[in-house]
Amino acid sequence: MLTDSALASGSDRVHAALAEVDPNGAHDVVINLQGDLPLIEPSSLTAVLKPLEDPAFDIGTLAAPVTSEAERDASQVVKIACAFGEDAVTRALYFSRLPIPWGEGPHWHHVGVYAWRRHALERFVSLAPSALERRESLEQLRALEAGMTIGCARIDHAPQGVDTPADLEHVRGLV
Template sequence: MQAIGVIPARWGSTRFEGKVLARINGKPMIEHVWRRARQSRLLKEVIIACDDQRVVKAAEKFGAKAILTAKDHACGTDRTAEAAANVTAEIIVNIQGDEPLVEHSIIDDLVTVLTRDPGSVMATAIKLVRTKEELENLNVVKAVIDAAGNALYFSRSVIPYDRDKVGIGKIKYYKHLGIYAYRRNFLLKFKDMPKSRLEQAEQLEQLRALEAGVKIKTVLTDIETIGVDTPEDLARVTKILR
């Protein structure tokens, strides 16, 4: 079963414009993401899907395949779907362009989940929340899962609610990592689904799938990733990658 990775890269980030080309130890951030994704054992190819010619040119310089997509995509999944429309691979992995610490093992775990379960069409990664600060951070998306590891809900709020105040050590809280694997045929349908009520409320695209009754498999990892949303995040990642 063939799988490819797509890295959606949007130039016009509201908090950090052009961040995908921000330099980390002499290389653009998108190059770090691409090189780490290419370490996957299960991806046949890794493509960068962007909305700006500057990213295409930068990608070509370090040897990546990049395609220019529409500028008006509302989310990375829609950009990934545009790229997926022109490939034949059955599994598409959406790898965030602002995650320069992405680990290839997570990619391989997601591909394996869909390969082993023909009935599943979507999978994502989660990690245990370790600190109260992280738990209460609205930019850290929390996930609730069932006994089989299927997602029940995602929220920016603290879920589940700790009514008896037993604490983070006794309740398992999970955070969502922004990486997805899809079956290609489902991804192409997903992009055409209207934005759901819950998706609009939380501004979380995966809720569109849940609200439509789609099962989302989760993979638990202990690997820490850091999304670069601000120059401060960039400085933190730069230190880690030295």
């Protein structure tokens, strides 16, 4: 579905689409899957819902292990500061284009798929872009700065995203 190109973020576009296809609010959860992840596995779309099994989370998203220094250091790869224990779901503490957190230990690649509780999405789009969101160019920081909670579901690997012309050519060769 095409939405107004003037909308500031993917989440703003999902909200506009949801208002059009479900104006009566029959659905209380919506998944935001944008076109830059054409190779995402169907199991990941199930996994992104896992955090919402906990009522403490407003939003669900995905995290995969960073597997190389190049991936860790690439500014187009968004990283999540989070710590998985035995559970496959944990809380996102911060998102950045830089390698975070500092020091030894795993780094996590953010896979930009979101499962929104409808009321959380409505709250999110009512907020002005935040200072950290503008600084990092990452819309999910608006939610964190507003006190919303984002749960991360761990998946085994990040799908190939399409962020550059080279990525597009690579993906075209795979499909």
